[in-house]
Amino acid sequence: MDEGAESAAGVAARPREVLRQPAFGYLWTASSIRALGGAVSGVALNVLVVSVLHATPVQISILSALGVLPYLFLGLIVGALMDRWRRQRTLVVTSIGRAIALAAIPVLMFTDTLHFWSVAIVALVLGVLILFADSATQPLVPRIVPRESLVMANARLGQSQTVADTAGPALGGALLNVLGAPLLFVFDAIFTAASAVLQARIRVDEPKPGRREPGRHVGHDIAEGMRYTYRHPTLRPLALSVHTWFLGNSIVMTMFAVFVLRQLKLQPWGYGLALAFGGVGGFLGALIAPRVGARLGAGRAIFLGRALVVAPWLALAVVPVSAASRGVALLALVAAAQFVYCLAMGIEDANDTGYRQSVAPDAIQGRMNSTIRTVNRTVFFFGALLAGLVATFLGYRLTMGIGAAIFVVAALIVAFSPLLRARHDEAPPPAE
Template sequence: MSNAAAGPAGPVGPAEVLRTPAFALFWSATTLRAFGTAIAGVAFQVLIVTVIQATPMQISILSALGVVPYLFLGLIIGALMDRWRRQPTLVLTSVGRAVVLATIPVLLLTDTLTFWSLAVVVLALGVLTLFADSAAQPLLPHLVARRSLVMANARLGQSATVAGTAGPALGGALLTLVGAPVLFLVEAGLIAVSALLQSRIRVTETRAEPRPLGRHLGHDIVEGVRYTYRHRTLRPLALSVHTWFLAHSIVTTLFGVFTLRELGVPEWAFGLILAVGGVGGFLGAVVAPRIGARLGAGRAILLGRTLTVAPWLALALLPLTATTSLALLLPLLAAVQFLYALSQGIEDANEMGYRQAVAPDFLQGRMNSTIRTANRVIFFFGALSAGFLVTLFGYPVALGVAAIVFAVAALVILFSPLHRARHDDDHGVPGASA
């Protein structure tokens, strides 16, 4: 564990996590990167629709390319992160992302931006983002004390929520003022600054254990999968989050179409609804450490999972149509997004903090990549199933199915040893598979 976790005056309490220099640099770099990504997201949509005039099939391909690296490389890169140093990986991937983003203005100014060149850019960014995510999660326990992990994840969640809420509006304004080429240069600059901040992090990472002669990466991957799904509390946590992702893929795929097309909500009102959701996510991340300390990790995650059920069940059961008054629709839909984001804010920080505290360092990368890769696969197929559910049964039934799946995710926690787990349990080291 790095000296940064303790700080100059002894252990750092959860409330003081941003006073830890290493984490402050990590948080600043992550926040800058989140804002840059959110700002440029608007420009990417404009490029796809207006510049290359992509067909619906091409838009689907570009969307899928963002997920493909997780499906095919997630477990491999997770295993590599248990062999490589994570902090240099973060720096190099940020430099790589800045370079890739800087190629877009060049392609625009030389009139060589096509579907295929943009596809290469999207795929390269997806691979680099996968490396960055795979390095960041196992690095965090080296930057703060174990008891501060929930607070650290909450701080990261707060800044990500603010970036996701304010970034698109800021990006739209900048796109109008300076145009897409300058906007992408701005994002490349932000990512470059984040790389500089990451390079200043002082952390001593645990040296990877020597592998037996002839042991290849496949053995490491199998070991990580086996550890995750045999662990007494990580197994139900993983199964619960997989189930949650199935329902999440359905509601995120359908909510926009249901709101805008089926209910006829105007675009300005839809933007306001999503903004209210951002407020809920921020508040959830704010209260997550206190809830985790009071209830324990398992019950805090269970609370988040349980809160998720009610808004989508209400949306499925209420007789809403395009003739329903906007005065009723607006607060109702805003409440759905608020509660949904609030629940995510509560559970995300507690879930990540618990995962990072439980797994030994030499398995962190593989444990996280195992869960993350399965989530992406489930999301991919869940999004496809959403279309079939709506086509066959309509929006209310599809949203009701999602609510039931959310409830199952909560029940997995309730009827498992995880619901009694606390962040300050003595987790020990490997072998907690009893």
């Protein structure tokens, strides 16, 4: 092949900007406005629970658990359903349901029927609907985006989520003072309803699944998805690595705020600023993720993210912080740690999800993703409980060190497996 032909081939192989593809454009816009509305109303919900309902610590923990419980009890079932239901239609229906649930909060407030358990019911309903939406989104993306553009698509979704998570709380705090909590929930309901309209405009060909064989039920579908995931030569180490990563993440993130605010004595405004640096790091990581994946390959890009995440937590565990060094030096350390931590996540998440979507056939996408996601949530749930015990008996610094050590194990699983050599542009290996 001559030089001109090679150049032409390179141009042809380069993925087209996914936001120019109408179906993904609608999906991305819907996800972005919903994420921003959720981040804004999340501030109102926190204020409502803490300052209006005067919830106890136990009640706050119950609300937090309600966000995870649907994944623990329904995650595998919903994943199996997503391989038999129309995913685009599921997104539309769940968005309409979420809009109704959000609109119920100001109605409860105006009718003086708002109390902790009514909020808990709304939170549980939202958690179930979000589970269905998440379970539909991941397997839908490969139906509307070419295989070579999957990493870019997930990077674009990650960027908008990062912007919403970073700017949304600040915007929500400002609007809360001006408009009050009820209107913030109304706006979020309107944003969510608008996302349903955009999702309804997505044009996608979703083939109807075949009928189940006699004697076969949803339990057989779930078992098939788990076998496929954990017998696949590259998905198995990817799943085991991300499960391990979630264990480390549950430990460090559960204790991070109390560690830096209580033991390191960072000022609250400094803590908020550090989180903002994390948002910048996450956006940058998602921005460069497609290039990193194309240059290094899927496996090495995932390994880079897994390995890079060790550094910030190890630094927080071992770097001495004396009373004299608190101030700018402490703020710089915590901000840098958050920046690197979120940068690593931005790099690995798009490559991890994109590779998963490119490997599994469409008929098992929902079950493969739900298997990994459900185990991740289960690990996080119990890891968060473990973190409190470890910090109580061993202290915060050693807890951070244990989290960093677990992140090392997650990286080593990738390093010593066939996943390390996997590339996005190669035909995926068959399941065993």
